[in-house]
Amino acid sequence: MPCYGWAPVPVVLNPEQSAAVAHRGSALLVLAGAGTGKTRVITHRVAALLDEGIPPWRILAVTFTNKAAEEMRARIDRLCEGRHATKEIWVGTFHSICARLLRRFGQPLGLSPHFTIYDTADSTAVMTKVLEALDVSDKLFTPRGVLGWIDRAKNRGLGPGELDALGVIEPVRSVVAKAFAAYQARLLAANGADFGDLIVHTVALLRAAARPRETAGQQLAGDDPVRALLHRFQHVVVDEFQDTNPLQAELVDRLASHAELCVVGDDDQAIYGWRGADVDQILRFADRHRGTHVVRLEHNYRSTGLILRCADAVIRRNAGRLGKTLWTDAGDGDPVRVLELPGEREEARLVAHEIRHAIDDGASPDQFAIFYRTHAQSRVLEDALRTAGLGVRIVGGVAFYERAEIKDILSYLVVLLNPDSDAHLGRILNRPARGIGNTTIDRLAALATARGTSLWQVLPAAREAGLGAAACKKIAGFVALIEQLRERVAALPLDALVAEVVERTGYRESLVLDGDEESMGRLENLQELLGNTEEFLSEHPGATLSDWLEQTSLVGGERGEGPRAQAVTMMTVHSAKGLEFDEVYLTGMEERVFPHARVLEDPVQMEEERRLAYVAITRARRKLTLTMVARRRIYGQLQPGTPSRFVLDLPREALATAAARPRPQPVVERPAPRTPAWNEDVVYDAAPEIALEPDELEGFHAEVDGGVALFVGMHVRHKDFGIGELVGWSGAGRQLKFNLRFARVGLKTILARFCEPV
DNA sequence: TGTTATTGTGTTTTT
DNA sequence: CACAATAACA
Numbered sequence: 001m002p003c004y005g006w007a008p009v010p011v012v013l014n015p016e017q018s019a020a021v022a023h024r025g026s027a028l029l030v031l032a033g034a035g036t037g038k039t040r041v042i043t044h045r046v047a048a049l050l051d052e053g054i055p056p057w058r059i060l061a062v063t064f065t066n067k068a069a070e071e072m073r074a075r076i077d078r079l080c081e082g083r084h085a086t087k088e089i090w091v092g093t094f095h096s097i098c099a100r101l102l103r104r105f106g107q108p109l110g111l112s113p114h115f116t117i118y119d120t121a122d123s124t125a126v127m128t129k130v131l132e133a134l135d136v137s138d139k140l141f142t143p144r145g146v147l148g149w150i151d152r153a154k155n156r157g158l159g160p161g162e163l164d165a166l167g168v169i170e171p172v173r174s175v176v177a178k179a180f181a182a183y184q185a186r187l188l189a190a191n192g193a194d195f196g197d198l199i200v201h202t203v204a205l206l207r208a209a210a211r212p213r214e215t216a217g218q219q220l221a222g223d224d225p226v227r228a229l230l231h232r233f234q235h236v237v238v239d240e241f242q243d244t245n246p247l248q249a250e251l252v253d254r255l256a257s258h259a260e261l262c263v264v265g266d267d268d269q270a271i272y273g274w275r276g277a278d279v280d281q282i283l284r285f286a287d288r289h290r291g292t293h294v295v296r297l298e299h300n301y302r303s304t305g306l307i308l309r310c311a312d313a314v315i316r317r318n319a320g321r322l323g324k325t326l327w328t329d330a331g332d333g334d335p336v337r338v339l340e341l342p343g344e345r346e347e348a349r350l351v352a353h354e355i356r357h358a359i360d361d362g363a364s365p366d367q368f369a370i371f372y373r374t375h376a377q378s379r380v381l382e383d384a385l386r387t388a389g390l391g392v393r394i395v396g397g398v399a400f401y402e403r404a405e406i407k408d409i410l411s412y413l414v415v416l417l418n419p420d421s422d423a424h425l426g427r428i429l430n431r432p433a434r435g436i437g438n439t440t441i442d443r444l445a446a447l448a449t450a451r452g453t454s455l456w457q458v459l460p461a462a463r464e465a466g467l468g469a470a471a472c473k474k475i476a477g478f479v480a481l482i483e484q485l486r487e488r489v490a491a492l493p494l495d496a497l498v499a500e501v502v503e504r505t506g507y508r509e510s511l512v513l514d515g516d517e518e519s520m521g522r523l524e525n526l527q528e529l530l531g532n533t534e535e536f537l538s539e540h541p542g543a544t545l546s547d548w549l550e551q552t553s554l555v556g557g558e559r560g561e562g563p564r565a566q567a568v569t570m571m572t573v574h575s576a577k578g579l580e581f582d583e584v585y586l587t588g589m590e591e592r593v594f595p596h597a598r599v600l601e602d603p604v605q606m607e608e609e610r611r612l613a614y615v616a617i618t619r620a621r622r623k624l625t626l627t628m629v630a631r632r633r634i635y636g637q638l639q640p641g642t643p644s645r646f647v648l649d650l651p652r653e654a655l656a657t658a659a660a661r662p663r664p665q666p667v668v669e670r671p672a673p674r675t676p677a678w679n680e681d682v683v684y685d686a687a688p689e690i691a692l693e694p695d696e697l698e699g700f701h702a703e704v705d706g707g708v709a710l711f712v713g714m715h716v717r718h719k720d721f722g723i724g725e726l727v728g729w730s731g732a733g734r735q736l737k738f739n740l741r742f743a744r745v746g747l748k749t750i751l752a753r754f755c756e757p758v
Numbered sequence: 759t760g761t762t763a764t765t766g767t768g769t770t771t772t773t
Numbered sequence: 774c775a776c777a778a779t780a781a782c783a
Contacts, residue, residue: 064772064773065772065773066773093773094773095773096773117773119773120772120773195772195773196773198773199773271771272771272772272773274770274771274772275771275772275773373770373771374769374770374771375769375770375771376769376770396772433759433760433761435759435760437759437760438759438760439759440759553773554773555773572770572771572772573771574770574771574772575771575772596770596771597769597770598769598770599770608771612771633774634769634774635768635769635774636774636775637774
């Protein structure tokens with residue numbers, strides 16, 4: 001992830017940052033507010049360690065997202081400028097680091113080096129089979145629900161027999177326990193691991209290696225490489241520590257068992273509680289590590305004063321926080337805007353329209369970001385941006401890699417490396433249709449179960465499964481196809497291999513023969529997959545199939561074409577964590593959207609939602625616009641929208657108003673020095689004094705006349721006066737009047753029908 | 759056995 | 774409203 005535009009970051013580290021960089025000799029906890037130079041501290045710390053002579057391979061840096069890992073590596077490289085072999089530093093996400101370790105050392109656990117990482121869809125497919133076999137009510141036990149319990153168990157390091165700790169009540173507990181065990185057995189037999197397993201298995205390895213040798217078994221004795229791993233790292237740095245779950249915390253502790261540990265985090269940005277993350281990890285860190293040194297970073301270098309005021313107004317209403325207050329010396333900056341529009345199309349058009357104009361005036365597209373709470377909101381926005389001729393880059397999104405045709409081809413690729421992966425083999429056996437029907441597959445699966453082997457193993461024995469000659473012939477053809485392709489894996493470069501799979505399996509041909517619109521779309525998607533593969537190969541020369549599969553399962557994707565600098569970025573607020581942009585549009589600021597309908601009843605989740613809003617606001621450097629709509633389509637039904645409580649929490653003097661009220665001066669003031677709240681009782685901020693009443697928002701309402709969304713600040717052309725800025729309006733229809741400010745003639749009130757939108 | 763129509767069904771967020 | 778799972782068809 002590049003650095004977006006300018007940043008008013010001082011050349012020299014401030015005293016707190018320096019302290020965090022320089023501290024040695026005990027565990028270090030850096031409590032770093034948004035935009036306070038957290039990544040800077042980490043990268044400088046790593047660079048300093050290298051300068052002190054620590055070998056790069058003895059340093060480990062862990063992040064949560066691949067974007068963060070990429071950026072961190074890039075910044076370390078830049079800082080070290082060829083002075084050190086930075087390639088040898090281990091930088092990665094929890095999951096990628098664990099996958100790497102398991103490929104190398106996972107054999108004792110039953111994982112071969114080419115084990116398959118199961119994504120959510122793969123796991124669901126397996127669990128569906130498991131529940132069918134258990135013959136339990138599929139109303140009461142959905143694959144998703146059971147997997148949810150299993151995931152929660154894994155996040156806390158619990159096995160099928162330890163579900164009590166989760167507080168699962170009885171009929172559920174025993175069913176989940178059975179399903180859990182059966183699911184793990186299937187995954188292991190298929191040489192597969194789901195996301196949670198990556199951590200679970202790695203911790204198991206490290207636990208075993210840490211035990212005294214006599215109990216650890218033969219193969220772990222002596223020059224055990226895993227044991228060596230425990231001594232490998234001298235320094236471990238963990239970013240976004242507030243989002244670790246208990247098992248990940250154990251993983252960190254073990255990897256750092258002979259290292260100095262530095263964790264960086266912000267309790268106000270903990271937004272992954274639903275995934276098992278537990279802020280307690282950060283709260284209890286000092287208890288687990290004696291002599292922990294704590295550094296707090298509160299000086300914000302990212303955002304302007306009024307943006308920070310808004311952020312503070314939102315987050316201060318949370319009770320359970322350590323209580324930081326960000327401050328800046330950057331000045332107020334532009335007021336934050338709140339705009340209401342009639343519907344989501346208008347909302348999208350407004351955003352597109354404004355960005356279009358800014359770009360026409362010379363702004364760079366990558367300065368802009370559009371955030372939303374859920375992916376479902378992205379579609380309308382994407383359409384509007386494309387209509388406005390803007391390049392779009394969508395992070396995550398209605399995942400490209402989850403589309404049927406993509407999953408099919410990727411399943412072929414998985415099978416080429418790991419034919420025992422039943423879930424993937426079962427998926428492609430008859431895709432494209434080659435006359436291997438469900439009954440055939442069911443019988444083969446039954447035989448595999450009876451023999452305790454994988455599906456692939458029984459394919460040559462199709463006859464013994466009671467199948468007719470025709471079916472056997474087709475199976476044999478399929479086996480031959482896969483085996484031919486397997487021979488090509490080592491022979492072809494990655495992109496050629498993928499192309500060959502699309503071709504030789506007859507997949508492309510079947511789509512071409514179909515010829516309808518949908519199939520054409522699928523063909524395009526396959527083309528895009530090929531493009532992504534080529535891009536990956538050029539970024540990672542010599543990458544193997546294994547590398548590519550890991551990338552697709554762990555990294556997910558970005559959608560959009562063209563160079564990044566030419567595109568506006570769209571993403572969920574969750575994906576935005578850790579990033580920053582000059583100008584941010586935060587859309588869908590309505591109750592039931594953000595905060596999401598599902599959290600309204602639960603105060604704990606509501607606090608997380610509030611932190612999410614805080615994260616969103618603090619991404620903006622210079623300009624922040626919040627939009628909300630009067631009516632939104634949910635479930636295909638028009639639903640009235642009410643302003644988000646987070647909007648109502650904003651201090652009115654930080655907002656742009658229709659009446660262009662004189663702007664007050666106060667920035668967030670430097671807070672009085674406070675004794676560190678660390679490990680004491682939580683500090684509660686004083687009650688907020690200013691907040692918006694719902695009716696105060698009226699001045700912001702935008703309206704639509706003739707299909708054009710109106711909003712304060714938009715530009716309008718008049719044939720005599722030229723271009724003017726809209727400062728307000730009155731009336732409606734033919735009587736709609738604009739209050740406009742023109743550069744030459746100043747303020748004018750003009751009938752709207754004499755003006756046209758620019 | 760494979761394709762198509764219909765009826766449910768359900769939606770946060772991610773590695 | 775979309776999409777998936779099911780039912781009815783060819």
